[in-house]
Amino acid sequence: MRTRYQKDFMKKHGTKLGLMSPFVRAAAYALQETPVVNAVIDENEIIYRHFVDMSIAVATPKGLVVPVLRNVESMNYAQIEKELAALGEKARDNKLAVEDMEGGTFTISNGGVFGSVFGTPIINPPQSAILGMHGIFDRPVAINGKVSIILPFLDLLIISSQVYEMVS
Template sequence: MNRMRQRIAQRLKEAQNTCAMLTTFNEIDMSNIQEMRARHKDAFLKKHNLKLGFMSAFVKASAFALQEQPIVNAVIDDATKEVVYRDYIDISVAVATPRGLVVPVIRNVETMNYADIERTISELGEKARKNELAIEDMDGGTFTISNGGVFGSLFGTPIINPPQSAILGMHAIFDRPVAVGGKVEVRPMMFVALTYDHRLIDGREAVTFLRKIKAAVEDPRVLLLDL
């Protein structure tokens, strides 16, 4: 294995050996966010010179949920065994490169709008592909999002990125029959998974957190109205 692969393997084993990992799942109806993107992507591109993707919606929704459930944004200090709460939200976004998986960090997401997030994702992704990421670009995240959906993943359980306490796994969007108002309709659906450290986070907090993300993505007005 090359040095990067060895480092990835070391961190994955560190997570397995340290955390009490548990995963909870949900599914998201992507109809509204797809409609919003289709309606506004051209104007967004014209104003910001950026493509409007789905990742920014999940980053924004995650920041919203992390503020509601700060325990998911916290970490256990292994030296003191104390819980350390962070008053900032730095979200690591997993990026696959020819050399391996890297996780650059979007900092202070709670202060960002969609354009800020898309711009930062674009800049970090370009640096990752050119192998120009510095240590500072990948250090200090408080939560991670991994999108296996870009490769067609239907379902999966992501592994925590230590020393963080949770990771969100996105998956591919597939049309599936679902019950809507007592009728069966075909909707674009995505499975999502939240793996969390059960030493710190209980099931109630984890499920509530994931449902908050679901609500914010399914109805973007939740974010606008702070619901």
């Protein structure tokens, strides 16, 4: 579907349609529906946020950084793509300020861009959760005694045990 609309999207919005913006939009929606996952921990208190400031892991030559997309719940796909591109460029040019990486309420880490098929992302305190995404590759599986090829997609949502204990 992305391939089908790529040219029209670029023509209309002046930016490419990537794979992250649908996940960012879906996560923002889910976070608004499940406030505890969008919360941050301050000492022994859960602080609920009524906005979604999404941290996005970005690989740079000097290592991984996690800049923040502010108020992502009010962004459309084009705005998300433009902001992701701008933050990614800023990160790769080593021009991120501390303020660019502070205040995230939730993180998405996409190891799939490096070919990962599984991994456990690490929560960025004081956030209460992180979503780890992985690559989609042909894999053989046994179905009814026969080997079939599937394209599994693995996402892993990790929620802080401290948050879990505080709301249980």
